Amino acid sequence: MKLIGKLTGVILSTFLIIPLTVSADYHAGGRTSPIFTAYYDGSVASYGYTAHLDTGRTAWYQVGKVNISKSSSNSSSYDEYYVGTNTDPTLLGAQTPYKNGTVPGTHVFAGWDGTWKYSVLSLYDNNMNNAGFSYNDKVGVAVHEVGHTLALKHTTAPNLSVMASGTWAGNPTYLPTTYDIGQLKAKWGITP
Numbered sequence: 001m002k003l004i005g006k007l008t009g010v011i012l013s014t015f016l017i018i019p020l021t022v023s024a025d026y027h028a029g030g031r032t033s034p035i036f037t038a039y040y041d042g043s044v045a046s047y048g049y050t051a052h053l054d055t056g057r058t059a060w061y062q063v064g065k066v067n068i069s070k071s072s073s074n075s076s077s078y079d080e081y082y083v084g085t086n087t088d089p090t091l092l093g094a095q096t097p098y099k100n101g102t103v104p105g106t107h108v109f110a111g112w113d114g115t116w117k118y119s120v121l122s123l124y125d126n127n128m129n130n131a132g133f134s135y136n137d138k139v140g141v142a143v144h145e146v147g148h149t150l151a152l153k154h155t156t157a158p159n160l161s162v163m164a165s166g167t168w169a170g171n172p173t174y175l176p177t178t179y180d181i182g183q184l185k186a187k188w189g190i191t192p
């Protein structure tokens with residue numbers, strides 16, 4: 001009986017330790033604010049991804065706190081959305097953060113922990129089609145990449161998440177989960 005008691009104690013301790021060791025799934029860097037505008041390049045409409053990216057933006061909306069507006073004309077601080085093709089079949093989409101370069105008018109990679117001026121978001125139509133992606137599967141990739149523009153990283157813990165590495169066809173979620181919204185709020189200091 002004493003042995004069982006000791007074992008139970010060990011198991012409980014293990015469970016209590018786990019939440020303390022889970023790291024946050026967001027970058028130290030990012031924009032200075034999660035309220036900004038995204039420019040839709042003409043390729044978004046020509047490849048038929050306007051609705052996917054509309055959902056990608058609005059899925060993360062938090063009243064008064066997180067809001068990505070949409071624009072059909074570009075500006076230096078706007079995120080930029082593109083749709084095209086990529087020869088690497090494993091690439092479904094990409095997000096790259098930029099900051100001003102030392103030469104005026106140029107932009108360079110901002111670094112994940114730096115301060116971002118804007119992101120370039122790309123979706124790769126050929127690779128999603130070749131992988132047999134459904135409409136919702138493609139929306140999931142759009143939501144995932146927009147999540148990256150809000151400084152969310154790939155989810156490391158075994159949580160249901162649209163930010164899982166390599167959002168694949170048939171992913172059980174194509175929208176932000178409770179876990180994802182929790183990470184978004186933690187990153188941007190949103191309470192409750």
Ligand SMILES: [Zn+2]
Pocket residue numbers: 144148154165166
């Ligand atoms: Zn990703």
